Amino acid sequence: MKLLLKFDFTKVCNTVLKQKLEAHQFNYQQTAFGEIELMDKVSEEQLKLFHEDINSFGIEVVEDPKKIVIQKIKDVIVDMVFNEKDINVKTSVYLSEQLEENYNYLSNLFSEMTYTSIENFIILQKIEYTKILLTNEDLSLTEIAFKLNYSSVAHLSKQFKNTTGITPSAFQRIIAKRKQIN
Template sequence: MQLLIKNMVCNRCVRVVREDLEHIGLKVSNIGLGFVEIDGNLDEVFYKQVQNLLLRDGFELIENHQAAIVENIKRLIINEIHSQKNEKPISQNFSDFLVKHIGHEYSYLSTLFSTIEKTTIEKYIISQKIERAKELLFNGEFNLSEIAWSLEYSSVAHLSNQFKQVVGITPSEYKRQKVKNRLPLDGVKKDVKMI
């Protein structure tokens, strides 16, 4: 049986879900970002127990096909932006990338995402890129030009302007701060103003 899980966006999330499910006696046969496959089926009582266990840890079972598509969009965007090693920029535009991996026309995906998330895919991508830029600035391994290139910004100025609009300060000011205000990937602000 496959369960789709909302907010399961990192390897630590995968570990927590696996440990929780195995702790209550379920055999996990496959697990990844946003899903888990368990051996057998769950009766209604056990399903509720799994649902409550996941809610306790900040996850949610997805029971709606359209919500599952939106979670898949978010997972693909997060993976593409945050799993990248900065050796090369993202290889293709996100609309083509999402269509290829999900199998629906982009107009459908865009409308569905906006309806459920109350923001656009483009704004969600920007918020994830800015969060990745914050991570790279915090780690100090790359300069702003390298970060802009790896995140496919047309220039350092474009990244800086977008960063300031989202975060409220420039990347340089952010780097100088002693307290870093990074967000969990599933909590990244959705309402990004477009430049």
């Protein structure tokens, strides 16, 4: 039997972190998505065990200052796309406000460290979310385009094809065939 699952990535990450922090008996406060402040002093050994524990879930503690900023940029973008934040300002302004940094600095650092642009990362996240919506939801491409703030279905379709190599319709047909087989 095959089950199709839908994920709320933010909720999953927060739940795993909460369980692991409590299992290690850390007194903590979550200050932002992906950012935890430990309220008490902990030993190097406790931190090492915690790092090993969360690594099994693909979560790692970031220590390089540049990598921290990159991770924060990614976290804000993923939260913005997957949680369908209704943002009434440009993404550049939103990122600058959320991270309290100049957008040019954020953009240049992101490109330098990831070899891609913030805009491209946003597109990739939107396409990933589109694939999830096409697979797990009963939404039309028009509804998905509207939900993800695309100017048109044609714009979403073009970005989808440029990113995946196939059209959204072809993707839907492939998913429908897989569901029939299983």
